[in-house]
Amino acid sequence: MFLDIATIFVKAGNGGDGAVSFHTEKYVAKGGPDGGDGGKGGDIVFVADSNSSTLIDFRFAKHFRAQNGENGSGKNCTGRSGSDLVIKVPRGTVVKDKKTGEVLADIFYDDSRVVLFKGGRGGKGNSHFATARRKAPRFSQTGEKTEEVELTLELKTIADVGLVGFPNVGKSTLLSVVSAARPKIADYHFTTLVPNLGVVSYGGEGFVMADIPGLIEGASKGAGLGIRFLRHIERVRLIVHVVDVSGSEDRDPYDDYVKINAELADYSDKLAGLPQIICANKCDIASGEQIAEFESKVKAKVFPISAATRQGVDELLAEITARLRELPKQQPIEVTARQELGDDPTAFRVDIADDGAFEVTGGLVDKLARTTVLSDYESFNYFQKRLRDSGVIDALRAAGIEEGDIVRISDCEFEFED
Numbered sequence: 572m573f574l575d576i577a578t579i580f581v582k583a584g585n586g587g588d589g590a591v592s593f594h595t596e597k598y599v600a601k602g603g604p605d606g607g608d609g610g611k612g613g614d615i616v617f618v619a620d621s622n623s624s625t626l627i628d629f630r631f632a633k634h635f636r637a638q639n640g641e642n643g644s645g646k647n648c649t650g651r652s653g654s655d656l657v658i659k660v661p662r663g664t665v666v667k668d669k670k671t672g673e674v675l676a677d678i679f680y681d682d683s684r685v686v687l688f689k690g691g692r693g694g695k696g697n698s699h700f701a702t703a704r705r706k707a708p709r710f711s712q713t714g715e716k717t718e719e720v721e722l723t724l725e726l727k728t729i730a731d732v733g734l735v736g737f738p739n740v741g742k743s744t745l746l747s748v749v750s751a752a753r754p755k756i757a758d759y760h761f762t763t764l765v766p767n768l769g770v771v772s773y774g775g776e777g778f779v780m781a782d783i784p785g786l787i788e789g790a791s792k793g794a795g796l797g798i799r800f801l802r803h804i805e806r807v808r809l810i811v812h813v814v815d816v817s818g819s820e821d822r823d824p825y826d827d828y829v830k831i832n833a834e835l836a837d838y839s840d841k842l843a844g845l846p847q848i849i850c851a852n853k854c855d856i857a858s859g860e861q862i863a864e865f866e867s868k869v870k871a872k873v874f875p876i877s878a879a880t881r882q883g884v885d886e887l888l889a890e891i892t893a894r895l896r897e898l899p900k901q902q903p904i905e906v907t908a909r910q911e912l913g914d915d916p917t918a919f920r921v922d923i924a925d926d927g928a929f930e931v932t933g934g935l936v937d938k939l940a941r942t943t944v945l946s947d948y949e950s951f952n953y954f955q956k957r958l959r960d961s962g963v964i965d966a967l968r969a970a971g972i973e974e975g976d977i978v979r980i981s982d983c984e985f986e987f988e989d
Contacts, residue, residue, distance in 0.1 A: 574627045575625065576724065579629055579632075580721050581635045581636070582720070583615050584611075584636070585612045585639045585640065585691045585716050586611055586639075586716075587612075587642040588711065589693065589694035590642060590645060590696045590711060591606050591697045591709055592606040593645075603701065603706065604696075604707060605647050606645065607643030607648040607650065607696045608699075609641070609643045609650045609712075610641045610652040610653065610693045611652040611692055612640045612652075613639075613640075614687075614688065615688040618658070618678070619661070619664075619681055619683040620660060625726070636719075638653030640652050640693050640714055653690055663678065663728055664726050665678075665725045665727055666678070666723075667725065668720065668722065674905070677903040679903035679904075680903075688720065691716055692715045694712030694942050695712045697710060697711045710949045711944075728803040731778040731807060731901070732808070733783050733811070734780065735831055736812060736815075736827070736831060737827050740813045741852040742782045745782075745878040746767060750770055766782065769781075773891075773892050778892070781804075781807065783803055783804050804835070805841065805842065807845065809898060810835075810848070811887075814865070816851035816857045816861055817853040818857075828865075849869060849873045850887060851875045851876065853878075854882065855877035855879065918933040919933030919936050921970045927976070928984070929977065931966075931967070935961055967987065
């Protein structure tokens, strides 16, 4: 079964918690804190799988979670880091954030390996918080927690040349005679239900050709196989527009040509702007007048061929090869830059909410709130000290905060006391 779009849920591993521990040994008085750090959570990694050409593996497997980091322990022992979770997808898979539609990764190359979501950092053990005045800290940091993200996977065929045209015009036959591909060929519409790829070799050069099924009038609005397969043309460098010049199905060849181009333009300006080679197929059963009439209407160079008899196929391949030499190579889709967990740990901002509360946001306070146990007295005192030392308290005063006003940091609220 061919599946080219899927929805999955992924979650990087949480960081392990730091330990609260004190060194105890016979004849050693007041050994001091020796709580170890928590381990880092596992990453979510996407890699290209050359043995796969469909997203069928994600039809039922929907949830992917990396391993959490282990908690630290005494004797300054750091917890074990969580194992990364590797998700294998076919080459050409585009990973999007389903909520925002942003492109997060394009698994474009054969050796593509993208660390898409990093695991949470492990929390520090209490040995990190010992000072000259606080010699026995009884608190530690919790590990950073990660969130589950809903992703859309879209498979977009990576080919140099895309064959487009109405059903039954001979696209599959053409692909079968110029490459080793063996698509299903029959005398009825929508014989081809999946994009077929073939490697074409001509004159010592090679390129990948794709037979794109399902294009009819209204395809860009969902008719026929609709936009399901139009996405597979987006990556091609050159379009070979195949037309049944014989009119064997009582359709006008020029009208077919105009309608398919209109569907490409309705789908995207990029497709409409791709260079095209016009291929008049089935010329073995067409009259010279039909071919001449079609050429006069399109007002562009037309390559008359018969895929069934290979008439004119070599001339077509020579033109495709020459055009591809002049066209730029394919490039992966530009991805949206993501701010990783914990980035810019010094930034913060103070805003006044509609209810009059003073909200503090930014990497600094987010990290503090995630890694501090606010229900613990010592840990909360450390939290307040960090706010003072980092300038948050001064910023609140500058914003006009007064005694008793509400301060909101992440999910925590407390009254301000100067």
